[in-house]
Amino acid sequence: MQIKTIEQIQVGDRAEFAKTVSESDIYQYAGVTGDFNPAHINEHYAAGTFFKTRIAHGMLSAGFISNVVGNQLPGPGAVYIRQNLNFLAPVRIGDTITAIAEVTTVQLEKNRVTLNTRCINQAGTVVIDGEAVLSPAKKR
Template structure:
């Protein structure tokens, strides 16, 4: 695949209560704001929220599966969690290439997740290594 600045891709998933519970089991993050309705009702959110990193993992899936694609290796990722993700929110992860290094197969991408209401819930920047990088010059 020939990559160029401005290339973009997106991936959409509805985050279910089951996803949140399985993520808690997988990671060991059992914060009650994610798992306990009574506890979560007393927080600023008023109800359970998904783990921020569950939402961010959609970015990882998009990078690995779509753009740049298979073989992509994370070097870094910044994340700003700007709004909560609630059970049954449909999250669209979006990435866009902002830089391709000339000297190494390293690509920088803007990363954003938005919910079904168009609200940005996560924003950041990923830097990845792409082994078989072809570039337009």
């Protein structure tokens, strides 16, 4: 992990992280957050929903964006200011989700970076899109 300061970040910089969502991920997320919505953890219940099967928590997939921000771009020491999200398609157990962040604006004077953020499944479907505003770590 490399710490990037505002001076090292340029419009067009991009980073990504991929993970296959497992049943264990869904149960662990439910346990940590307390979100035991049966659409996520009860197959019988989920069979009667619009999705016909269990789906991952939207914020579980959105958390993969946080991985990119905290570990790569800008990286360690970055502070979230804002994150807007649009949930466009469901994520199911076994889906491989790639979170992508790309720099769209750099404001040196404010120490702010704006990123286009999105998550894409293995079929190329955008499941989440949004925008993040961050404050990168400062020089030590």
